[in-house]
Amino acid sequence: MKVVIPGGTGQVGGILDRALTAAGHEVVLLTRSPRGERQVRWDGSTLGEWARQVDGSDVVINLAGRSVSCRYTDENLAAMMSSRVNSARIVGEAIAGAARPPAVWLQMSTATIYAHSFDGDNDEYHGVIGGGEPGVPSYWAYSVAIARNWETALERAATPATRKVALRSAMVMSPDRGGVFDVLSWLARLGLGGPVAGGGQYVSWIHDHDFVRAIAYLIERDDIAGAVNLAAPEPLPQREFMRELRSAWRVPVALPATKGMAELGAFALASDTELLLKSRRVVPRRLLDAGLAFRYPRWRAAAADLTHRRRRD
Numbered sequence: 447m448k449v450v451i452p453g454g455t456g457q458v459g460g461i462l463d464r465a466l467t468a469a470g471h472e473v474v475l476l477t478r479s480p481r482g483e484r485q486v487r488w489d490g491s492t493l494g495e496w497a498r499q500v501d502g503s504d505v506v507i508n509l510a511g512r513s514v515s516c517r518y519t520d521e522n523l524a525a526m527m528s529s530r531v532n533s534a535r536i537v538g539e540a541i542a543g544a545a546r547p548p549a550v551w552l553q554m555s556t557a558t559i560y561a562h563s564f565d566g567d568n569d570e571y572h573g574v575i576g577g578g579e580p581g582v583p584s585y586w587a588y589s590v591a592i593a594r595n596w597e598t599a600l601e602r603a604a605t606p607a608t609r610k611v612a613l614r615s616a617m618v619m620s621p622d623r624g625g626v627f628d629v630l631s632w633l634a635r636l637g638l639g640g641p642v643a644g645g646g647q648y649v650s651w652i653h654d655h656d657f658v659r660a661i662a663y664l665i666e667r668d669d670i671a672g673a674v675n676l677a678a679p680e681p682l683p684q685r686e687f688m689r690e691l692r693s694a695w696r697v698p699v700a701l702p703a704t705k706g707m708a709e710l711g712a713f714a715l716a717s718d719t720e721l722l723l724k725s726r727r728v729v730p731r732r733l734l735d736a737g738l739a740f741r742y743p744r745w746r747a748a749a750a751d752l753t754h755r756r757r758r759d
């Protein structure tokens with residue numbers, strides 16, 4: 447297959463590029479700063495020569511968007527929104543204008559679209575879309591608005607010959623340097639990964655091998671369209687999540703962290719506290735119903751595999 451990945455130069459793109467190339471597919475990455483022959487220039491917001499890559503391709507997986515690992519200033523929030531909505535819109539226009547449109551367009555979205563939830567699992571059928579939760583910082587609603595507008599851009603695209611899937615993905619855990627697992631491991635190994643603000647908030651995550659398998663499954667299964675959750679079936683409270691991670695790294699104790707410490711930690715990580723404090727209890731109901739068997743449904747085994755691979759590299 448020919449697979450085109452707009453925004454494919456980042457963490458998730460790296461995982462997919464390696465896996466799809468190793469499986470024998472032709473992979474082309476669309477980027478604002480091309481390096482090497484498989485990378486093609488685009489600007490993420492206007493049509494150009496790059497659209498010829500989409501015409502005649504089999505699959506488009508759009509990952510483009512300004513990184514969410516940043517301080518949530520007004521300027522950064524606006525860039526997070528526009529980079530996602532504009533890229534989804536323009537990918538839609540390229541597909542709509544193609545003489546031979548791809549069979550499927552997988553559009554990244556996020557598990558953050560769901561409400562801050564401790565009690566019930568958020569699946570695609572009964573999950574509560576966020577934005578209206580009482581007592582949470584107002585900018586959390588903005589993250590939900592970004593996700594909704596992202597998905598609206600996908601829905602609105604007039605691409606009748608192309609199946610469309612919104613990937614509501616949880617944090618993708620891979621041993622790569624600079625990825626989210628690397629950062630959390632760094633905290634755990636410093637003994638800083640204790641419970642944040644009580645640690646009862648749920649962490650949704652997905653092992654990189656299961657992420658790749660889910661993508662392959664969604665490419666193959668031509669009966670699946672619309673929003674699909676990509677998350678391990680067993681999200682767990684942050685305090686347990688970090689305990690398992692420490693244990694995988696053989697770090698015996700950790701300092702509990704207050705909300706203030708979360709703010710400090712987030713500052714050190716150039717990130718925002720939403721990533722540490724929002725409870726994301728998201729489950730992959732549609733993938734399970736469709737018959738995808740997760741290799742790493744539980745965090746303990748996933749963390750053991752990831753630390754093992756990280757030590758080896």
Ligand SMILES: NC(=O)c1ccc[n+]([C@@H]2O[C@H](COP(=O)([O-])OP(=O)(O)OC[C@H]3O[C@@H](n4cnc5c(N)ncnc54)[C@H](OP(=O)(O)O)[C@@H]3O)[C@@H](O)[C@H]2O)c1
Pocket residue numbers: 453454455456457458459476477478479489490509510511512513514529533554555556557615616617618619626
């Ligand atoms: N990582 C996760 O666990 C996770 C989980 C759920 C959802 N997501 C979403 O999945 C997508 C990929 O995640 P990632 O971790 O791989 O992100 P990443 O490492 O930040 O990569 C995102 C890519 O988007 C491109 N980009 C950034 N700003 C852009 C702009 N203004 N216009 C056009 N392209 C722009 C960049 O490519 P160039 O600089 O080469 O142009 C970059 O390589 C993101 O949208 C993210 O929100 C990620």
